[in-house]
Amino acid sequence: xxxxxLLALAVLILPIPGNAQHDAAWQRAVATLDAYVARDxxxxxxxxxxxxxxxxxxxxxxxxxxxxxxxxxxxxxxxxGSITKTLTAVAVMQLQQEYRGKGDDPDAGLAMLNRPxxxxxxxxxxxxxxxxxxxxxxxxxxxxxxxxxQNGTWPWTRGAPWEPFEPTEWDQLVAMMPxxxxxxxxxxxxxxxxxxxxxxxxxxQALTGDPWQGRIYKTLLMPLGMEASYFGxxxxxxxxxxxxxxxxxxxxxxxxxxxxxxxxTIPNGGWNAPVTDIARWVGFLMGSxxxxxxxxxxxxxxxxxxxxxxxxxxxxxxxxxxGLSFFIRREGGRTLxxxxxxxxxxxxxFWMDPASRTAVIxxxxxxxxxxxxxxxxxxxxxxxxxxxxL
Numbered sequence: 001x002x003x004x005x006l007l008a009l010a011v012l013i014l015p016i017p018g019n020a021q022h023d024a025a026w027q028r029a030v031a032t033l034d035a036y037v038a039r040d041x042x043x044x045x046x047x048x049x050x051x052x053x054x055x056x057x058x059x060x061x062x063x064x065x066x067x068x069x070x071x072x073x074x075x076x077x078x079x080x081g082s083i084t085k086t087l088t089a090v091a092v093m094q095l096q097q098e099y100r101g102k103g104d105d106p107d108a109g110l111a112m113l114n115r116p117x118x119x120x121x122x123x124x125x126x127x128x129x130x131x132x133x134x135x136x137x138x139x140x141x142x143x144x145x146x147x148x149x150q151n152g153t154w155p156w157t158r159g160a161p162w163e164p165f166e167p168t169e170w171d172q173l174v175a176m177m178p179x180x181x182x183x184x185x186x187x188x189x190x191x192x193x194x195x196x197x198x199x200x201x202x203x204x205q206a207l208t209g210d211p212w213q214g215r216i217y218k219t220l221l222m223p224l225g226m227e228a229s230y231f232g233x234x235x236x237x238x239x240x241x242x243x244x245x246x247x248x249x250x251x252x253x254x255x256x257x258x259x260x261x262x263x264x265t266i267p268n269g270g271w272n273a274p275v276t277d278i279a280r281w282v283g284f285l286m287g288s289x290x291x292x293x294x295x296x297x298x299x300x301x302x303x304x305x306x307x308x309x310x311x312x313x314x315x316x317x318x319x320x321x322x323g324l325s326f327f328i329r330r331e332g333g334r335t336l337x338x339x340x341x342x343x344x345x346x347x348x349x350f351w352m353d354p355a356s357r358t359a360v361i362x363x364x365x366x367x368x369x370x371x372x373x374x375x376x377x378x379x380x381x382x383x384x385x386x387x388x389x390l
Contacts, residue, residue, distance in 0.1 A: 022389065025388050025389040026049055026057055026389040028385055028388070028389070029047065029049075029360070029382075029385040029386045029388065029389045030047065030059050031385075032381060032382050032385035032386075033045060033047050033059060033061070033362070033382055033385075033386075034061070035378075036364075036378045036379065036381070036382050037061050037062065037364075039374075039378055040248060040364075040366065040368045040371075040375050040378060041248050041253055041366065041368070042061070042062060042364045042365070042366040043062050043063055043066050043244075043246045043253065043365055043366045044060075044061065044062040044063045044064050044066075044071075044072035044076070044243055044364070044365045044366070045060065045061045045062060045072065045362070045363065045364040045365070046058070046059070046060050046061075046072060046076065046078065046275050046361070046362065046363050047059045047060075047360070047361070047362045047386065048275050048278075048279060048360065048361040048362070049358070049359075049360055049389060050279055050282060050283065050358060050359040050360070050361070051356075051357065051358050052286075052288065052289055052357045052358075053279075053283035053286065053288050053293070053357070054283075055275075055276070055279055058074065058275070060072040060073055060074070060076070064076040064241075064242070064243040064244065064365070065242075065243070065244045065258075066244075066246075066255070067244075067255065070240075072243070072365075074274065074275060074276060075228075075241050075274055075276075076241060076242075076243050076274060076275075077228055077234070077238060077241045077242045077243060077272050077273060077274050078243050078272070078273070078274070078275070078346060078348065078363045078365065079243070079245065079271070079272050079341075079343060079344060079346040079348075079365075080269075080271045080272070080273060080278065080341045080346070080348045080363065081269045081271075081340075081341025081342050081343035081344075081346055081347075081348055082194075082268060082269050082339060082340065082341040082342065082343070083271060083278070083339050083340070083341040083348055083349075083350065084197075084266070084267065084268060084269050084270055084271040084341070085197050085267075085268055085269070085325050085339065086281075086285075086325055086326065086339050087216055087220060087267075087271065087281075088197050088200055088201060088204075088212070088216075088267045088268070088325070089143055089200075089309065089324055089325030089326075090220065090285075090301060090306070090309075091204060091212075091215055091216060091219060091220060092112055092113075092139065092143060092200055092203075092204065093112075093301060093305050093306075093309065093324070094219055094300075094301050095112050095204060095207055095208070096112040096113055096305075097301065097302075097305065099112070099207065112139045112203070112207075113138065113139050113140045113143075114138055114139070114140060115138060115139060116134075116135040116136070116137060116138060116139075117137050117138065117139050117141075117142055117147075117199055117200075117203060118134055118135050118137070119203075120202065120203035120206035120207060121199045121202045121203055121206070123174045123177060124137070124177065124199060126174070126177035126178045126180075127149070127177050127178075127180045127181065127182065128178075128180065128181040128182065129148070129181075129182045129186070130181065130182065131148070131182065131184075131185040131186065132185075132186075136186050136187075137149075137182075137186045138186075138187075139200065139203065140313070140324070141186050141187050142193070142196040142197070142199060142200055143196075143200070143324040143325050144190075144313035144314055144322050144323065144324055144325070145190055145191060145192050145193055145196065145314070145322055145325075146186070146187050146188070146189065146190055146191070146313060146314045146322070147182070147186050147187075147191075147193060147196055148182030148183050148184045148185065148186050148188075148191060149180075149182065149183075149191075149193040149195055149196050149199075150180060150183065150193060150195065151191070151192050151193055151194060152194065152195075153166060153167060153173070153194050153195045153198070153265050153268075154166055154167055164261065164263060165260050165261050165262065165263065165344075166261070166262050166263035166264070166265040167263050167264055167265065168261065168263035168264065169263075169264065170202070170264055172264075173195065173198065173264060189314055189315075190314040190315060190316050190322055194265065194268045194269070195265075195268070196268075197267045197268035198264055198265060198267055198268060200267065201267035212266065212267045213231055213266065216231075219300070220300070223296075223299075223300050224280050224281065224284055224300070225280065226273065226277040226280055226281070227276075227277065228241065228273060228274050228276075228277060229271065229272065229273040229277045230272055230273075231262075231266045231270040231271060231272065232259075232261070232262065232266060232270060233259050233261075234258060234259055234272065239258070241274070242258045242259070242272070243258070243346075243365045244256070244257055244258050244365065245257070245258075245260075245344050245345035245346055245365050245366070245367075246345055246365060246366040246367075247345050247366070247367050247368075247369050248366060248367070248368040248369060248370050248371075249369050249370055250370050253366070256344070256345060260344050262343075269341065269343050275361055275363070278350065278361050279359075279361060282350055282352060282359045282361065283359075284297050284300065285306055285352065286352050286354055286357045286359060287303045287306075287354075287357065288357075289357065307354070308324075309323050309324040309325065309326055310323045310326055310328060310335075310337045310354070311323055311324075312328055323337075325339070326338065326339060327339055327340070329351075329387070331387060331388075334353055334355065334390070335353070335354070335355070336351045336352065336353055336387055336390065337351070337352050337354060338350045338351035338352055338359075340383070345365065345366060345367040346363065346364070346365055346367075347363065347364050347367065347379055348361075348362065348363040348364075349361070349362050349363075349383050349386070350362075351383070351386065351387045351390065352390075353390040356390065358390040359390065360386040360387065360389055360390060362382065362383070362386055364379075
């Protein structure tokens with residue numbers, strides 16, 4: 001394999017309030033990132049440490065666009081993949097609160113979580129359920145990846161030039177439903193599902209009349225002051241900040257450009273944002289020690305509701321459980337909560353320690369298609385080292 005020249009590092013590390021042990025753990029996380037960047041020829045990356053809603057340390061390596069070149073920085077806009085699912089999940093919980101007690105239905109308080117998803121997405125009755133009726137599949141099951149719905153959205157992945165990146169129209173997904181079947185009895189175990197979040201978005205629109213993007217902008221992005229978050233194509237005024245995405249192949253590093261079309265799958269993986277916006281999101285999720293700030297957060301969604309989303313619903317594997325769209329890990333007597341993202345050569349994660357209001361956020365703009373197994377191990381090691389810094 002031909003290797004690209006080792007990238008120079010652009011580093012900014014601020015003083016970390018805390019003890020020497022925490023500082024040493026952060027330095028180990030930085031060293032792990034640097035090793036991963038070198039091994040996988042990562043073109044650009046970011047790693048950020050937060051305490052009580054504030055960024056206290058950060059490291060950026062390489063380029064957001066190496067052709068210019070344009071360095072990776074705090075202002076770089078990255079793609080966050082499945083971390084988008086946490087937006088969808090919180091928006092569903094907002095609706096759960098908003099519609100509680102409304103109408104004449106005695107079960108109005110169950111408007112979202114414990115009702116059949118077919119209440120709002122009747123097309124799902126076309127999916128085969130060998131274990132019973134599709135009306136047995138609840139909104140809670142979709143949020144917790146325990147519905148039995150398939151993982152992949154698009155069945156064609158051969159890389160033919162005519163293939164769209166993802167389905168672009170709702171009717172395309174509906175047309176595939178008669179050829180889908182639940183993989184296990186709804187609610188019986190964990191099975192990650194990307195399409196589940198498209199269906200949740202359809203349910204949100206049926207309840208509110210707002211398309212998913214409009215609802216997210218109005219109820220989450222705007223109230224939290226996210227200054228450069230968007231979905232789909234990059235708007236003109238932000239193009240100079242957008243990270244390109246890259247793939248390492250046997251022939252070298254391939255530049256895949258900046259934008260791609262997630263189609264109708266945006267609710268499960270379409271979020272583009274700088275680390276500062278992700279930090280605002282994570283700060284909201286963790287809550288604030290400042291009563292005035294927390295009051296503003298509670299007006300968006302009470303923190304007790306968010307904490308309830310971190311209660312385990314199903315086991316993922318020996319190391320993780322799944323709540324309502326959040327992964328839960330227990331390490332060294334601590335409970336870490338977060339999510340990961342992988343799409344279009346971007347890889348990302350955030351992990352929070354809610355007890356100490358600390359968090360870490362990481363993202364890279366390069367995948368290693370020449371050694372995907374070794375790359376996955378390296379990225380897992382980076383996430384472990386980052387989590388140990390909390």
